[in-house]
Structure formats: C-alpha cells, structure tokens
Amino acid sequence: MSFPFRLRYPVLSIAIAILFVGSALAQSPVTVKVSGYELFLGYNCVIGSVPATCGTTFSGWTGETSTGGWLKFPGTAQGAWSIRVNYTGQPMFDGSVTIVGGSWQFHFKNGTSLRGTVKNGIVTWPSDASSDLGCGNGVALVNANLSVSGGAPTTLSGCLHDLPKGAVIPPKVWGLFNF
Numbered sequence: 001m002s003f004p005f006r007l008r009y010p011v012l013s014i015a016i017a018i019l020f021v022g023s024a025l026a027q028s029p030v031t032v033k034v035s036g037y038e039l040f041l042g043y044n045c046v047i048g049s050v051p052a053t054c055g056t057t058f059s060g061w062t063g064e065t066s067t068g069g070w071l072k073f074p075g076t077a078q079g080a081w082s083i084r085v086n087y088t089g090q091p092m093f094d095g096s097v098t099i100v101g102g103s104w105q106f107h108f109k110n111g112t113s114l115r116g117t118v119k120n121g122i123v124t125w126p127s128d129a130s131s132d133l134g135c136g137n138g139v140a141l142v143n144a145n146l147s148v149s150g151g152a153p154t155t156l157s158g159c160l161h162d163l164p165k166g167a168v169i170p171p172k173v174w175g176l177f178n179f
Contacts, residue, residue, distance in 0.1 A: 030179045032106070034081055035071040036060015038162060038171035047086060047100055054086040058173050069136070070161070070174040079108040081177070083156070085118050085144070093131075093163060096124040099144050104156075106177065114179065116148040123160060135159030142175060154179050 042056035059082040063075025083104040089097035102118030121144030129138035139161045146154040158175015161168050 032062060032079070032177045032179065033064040033068075033071075033076075033175075034060055034158070034177060035063055035073075035075055035172070035174040036081070038160070038173060042086075045086070047088065050088050052086055052088045052100065053097075055084055056087065057082065057084050059083075060173065064174050068174075070159075070172045077109065079106060081106040083118065085121075087123070091123070091125065091140075091163065091165075093125050093129065093138070094127040096122055098122055104146055114148055114151070114154075116146055116151075116154065119145045119147055121145055121156070125163060129164060136161070138163060142173070148179070151179075 036059050038056070038058050040055060040057035042053040045052050045054035047054070059080070061073055061075040061080055062078040063071040065071050081104070083102065085099050085102035087097040087099050089095065091097055099118060099121035101120075103116070104118060105113065105115040107113045121142065123140050123142050124133060125140045126133045126138060131137065133139070133141045135141055136159070139159050140163070142156065142158045142160050144156040146156055148154050155178045156175060157178070158173060160171065160173050162171035
C-alpha cells in the first residue's frame with residue numbers, strides 16, 4: 001500500500017524532523033566559554049531561617065582568552081548570559097559561600113535561548129590575595145549545578161575576582177557553562 005501523493009512529502013518531512021531532533025538531543029555535551037561582570041552585590045534576605053544574600057547578579061558574553069582567562073567585551077560575540085544567585089555565608093579570603101538558589105538565562109546569536117534555575121553550588125576563595133586555587137592570585141573558584149528548562153542538567157564552573165572588596169571594580173567573572 002502506498003501513501004497518496006499529497007501525504008507522502010509531509011510524512012517524509014515529519015520523519016526527517018524527528019530524526020534531526022533526536023540526533024540533536026543525543027549529541028555530546030556542549031561547553032561554552034564566558035566572561036562578564038558582577039553587576040549587583042545582592043540584598044540581605046533569609047532563606048529557610050538562615051541569613052543570606054539574594055539576587056546577586058552576574059552578566060556577560062561568550063568567550064575567554066586562549067589561556068582560559070577573562071576576555072573583554074564583546075568576546076566572541078556569539079551570545080549573552082545572565083545569572084542571579086542566592087547564597088549563605090560571607091565572601092572572604094580563606095572562606096566560602098554556599099549557593100542555595102537562583103535563576104539563569106543564555107541567549108545565543110543564532111536565536112537559541114536557554115534558561116533555568118540555579119540549584120546549588122559553592123564559591124571558594126584562596127587563603128589570601130597571593131594564593132591561587134587555579135584561577136589566579138586572590139581569585140575565587142566557582143562551581144554550580146543548574147537545571148535547564150526542558151533539558152538536561154547543566155553545570156557552571158569558573159572564576160570570580162571580587163576581593164579585596166573595592167579593589168576590583170566591577171568584579172570580573174569567567175568560566176564555562178557545560179550544557
């Protein structure tokens with residue numbers, strides 16, 4: 001039995017679309033390098049009866065230097081991102097803060113947009129301004145777990161140069177979104 005001529009091409013088009021979408025979802029993870037700034041230090045709040053800082057906002061563009069460092073605007077000009085985080089603890093040398101929530105979004109030049117929530121994470125500062133955890137002297141190491149609306153879990157790993165307070169204005173961030 002053959003399909004009527006009028007149905008054959010739409011059915012074939014749908015089958016090809018299903019194959020294309022299926023293969024796109026099965027692709028290996030994508031890593032996007034980013035750079036940017038801390039735009040808002042956040043405000044005092046309480047999360048689960050624990051004093052916290054809410055709404056700390058970072059924003060930027062795609063790209064890092066060839067050595068994995070901060071890249072000035074416009075970077076690679078392939079997209080823009082923003083993340084708002086809530087955390088407990090106090091930023092300080094030889095300390096850390098615990099990321100306890102937030103939201104994020106990423107808009108690519110090709111029209112693709114991704115967004116989701118910040119689930120958890122940690123920001124760890126070196127013991128002093130002369131110590132290095134892998135991001136440079138005095139620069140904090142950031143690791144966060146994110147969720148993607150309608151997609152697989154995502155991670156964010158990177159660096160935050162914000163201490164000593166007032167010495168780096170605006171504070172710089174760089175790292176990797178792993179989709």
